[in-house]
Amino acid sequence: MAFCKKPLSGRSRYESLIKRCCYLPSGHNGACDEFPYIHHLESVAPRVAAKIKRDATKTTGAAWKSVDAGPNRIDRWVMLLPDAELKKKYGIDIAAMKTAVQSKLREKAASYDDCMDVAGKLTWAAYQMKNAPKPPPEVFTYLSERFGNMEDASTRCIVCRDFLDFNMFEGARRGRANIETAHANPRLHNPDNVGFAHRECNIAQGGLSLEQFYDWIAGILARVRAGVSAEVDAPGSHSSTS
Amino acid sequence: MAFCKKPLSGRSRYESLIKRCCYLPSGHNGACDEFPYIHHLESVAPRVAAKIKRDATKTTGAAWKSVDAGPNRIDRWVMLLPDAELKKKYGIDIAAMKTAVQSKLREKAASYDDCMDVAGKLTWAAYQMKNAPKPPPEVFTYLSERFGNMEDASTRCIVCRDFLDFNMFEGARRGRANIETAHANPRLHNPDNVGFAHRECNIAQGGLSLEQFYDWIAGILARVRAGVSAEVDAPGSHSSTS
Numbered sequence: 077m078a079f080c081k082k083p084l085s086g087r088s089r090y091e092s093l094i095k096r097c098c099y100l101p102s103g104h105n106g107a108c109d110e111f112p113y114i115h116h117l118e119s120v121a122p123r124v125a126a127k128i129k130r131d132a133t134k135t136t137g138a139a140w141k142s143v144d145a146g147p148n149r150i151d152r153w154v155m156l157l158p159d160a161e162l163k164k165k166y167g168i169d170i171a172a173m174k175t176a177v178q179s180k181l182r183e184k185a186a187s188y189d190d191c192m193d194v195a196g197k198l199t200w201a202a203y204q205m206k207n208a209p210k211p212p213p214e215v216f217t218y219l220s221e222r223f224g225n226m227e228d229a230s231t232r233c234i235v236c237r238d239f240l241d242f243n244m245f246e247g248a249r250r251g252r253a254n255i256e257t258a259h260a261n262p263r264l265h266n267p268d269n270v271g272f273a274h275r276e277c278n279i280a281q282g283g284l285s286l287e288q289f290y291d292w293i294a295g296i297l298a299r300v301r302a303g304v305s306a307e308v309d310a311p312g313s314h315s316s317t318s
Numbered sequence: 319m320a321f322c323k324k325p326l327s328g329r330s331r332y333e334s335l336i337k338r339c340c341y342l343p344s345g346h347n348g349a350c351d352e353f354p355y356i357h358h359l360e361s362v363a364p365r366v367a368a369k370i371k372r373d374a375t376k377t378t379g380a381a382w383k384s385v386d387a388g389p390n391r392i393d394r395w396v397m398l399l400p401d402a403e404l405k406k407k408y409g410i411d412i413a414a415m416k417t418a419v420q421s422k423l424r425e426k427a428a429s430y431d432d433c434m435d436v437a438g439k440l441t442w443a444a445y446q447m448k449n450a451p452k453p454p455p456e457v458f459t460y461l462s463e464r465f466g467n468m469e470d471a472s473t474r475c476i477v478c479r480d481f482l483d484f485n486m487f488e489g490a491r492r493g494r495a496n497i498e499t500a501h502a503n504p505r506l507h508n509p510d511n512v513g514f515a516h517r518e519c520n521i522a523q524g525g526l527s528l529e530q531f532y533d534w535i536a537g538i539l540a541r542v543r544a545g546v547s548a549e550v551d552a553p554g555s556h557s558s559t560s
Contacts, residue, residue: 271550280524286550296532307474
């Protein structure tokens with residue numbers, strides 16, 4: 077899909093870093109629009125739409141709101157700046173943060189274009205969940221042309237590969253959705269690498285890539301099936317205690 | 319092992335609920351002692367000893383310190399009381415808590431005897447980790463007689479069944495140990511069901527029993543190996559995006 081890409085203005089304090097632009101097809105009629113595909117979702121499932129935009133474009137979520145966790149919810153493209161510039165321009169002092177926070181922030185960095193693609197891909201995936209609202213024809217056409225064929229009830233958790241149900245977004249209103257945005261490789265934020273996952277699956281994957289995660293659980297199962305015991309009452313164990 | 323079981327006094331506000339007692343062998347010499355096996359560990363690895371006593375006897379850890387998470391670190395046996403008594407005696411209003419907190423607290427309930435057995439079992443397991451301090455002969459004898467033969471570097475993570483290294487307790491001083499106390503069945507706190515696990519393994523297991531956890535990851539691997547795709551760049555996927 078060739079985009080219009082006419083510049084648009086935004087309201088964040090980091091606007092000077094990027095050129096927001098129109099993601100309607102080039103030669104479109106009517107006003108330019110950065111998120112032309114999300115307005116239907118904003119009207120029928122506003123919290124899901126807000127979650128998609130937030131997860132696609134911001135560094136961190138609610139679990140990060142602690143004093144020494146560093147800045148919360150910064151535009152991902154801000155984190156592409158060198159440390160010196162972050163400090164001078166925005167007062168973000170990376171060197172003063174804990175190592176774990178530094179690397180967490182750094183791995184969330186992504187370009188504006190990638191973030192825009194992720195937002196679209198997530199919307200495309202959400203509409204293909206079981207029990208998802210039906211997109212209006214113009215949205216269906218737009219998303220299909222941009223991200224590929226769409227099929228009802230076909231979206232799977234990227235970790236466990238089981239089907240996802242749109243209703244599991246419900247917790248989004250309490251800050252604890254049962255569906256989370258997930259990354260096949262936690263250090264890459266682009267549409268080929270991002271999808272949805274069950275909350276439990278996303279937690280279990282932790283900081284591993286999916287490849288590492290599958291290797292890890294395969295190792296666990298191999299040991300369990302070989303009867304390796306850890307002295308508790310679990311399958312394959314033979315406890316000597318009690 | 320037959321215990322002395324002479325009553326001892328404690329300092330918690332819940333002392334009236336239990337009869338603390340001596341866990342030295344019956345007929346022992348010298349003073350009675352509730353934790354006769356832990357003093358060596360208290361001197362060489364005080365934070366590990368404190369963690370063992372805390373995890374064995376208290377309901378919840380550091381991650382629980384939020385306003386609406388309910389009471390923090392209550393003696394596990396307190397949670398065996400009926401709601402009405404908890405409220406009247408200790409001002410703990412279970413009905414006023416969120417459902418998730420209620421069930422979390424309830425599943426931590428355990429008798430004093432079980433907690434004492436868990437503390438001993440964990441100490442026994444800790445001494446058998448790679449790079450663990452060597453217990454003095456009287457502790458070695460006591461723990462072997464109470465919990466079974468002890469072997470150097472033999473303690474495994476109860477989840478992944480790989481060996482644990484005592485040095486991974488280090489984070490205990492920053493409230494984030496890489497070894498955590500774990501339960502084969504999260505709803506049972508007794509020595510046959512409790513052991514140590516890697517932090518990541520404990521997190522991945524979540525609220526599942528080990529049996530459920532192994533079933534769950536076997537299902538994931540089966541789908542991955544069958545080539546079920548979730549439209550991301552991961553093993554077995556064939557993305558149609560970008």
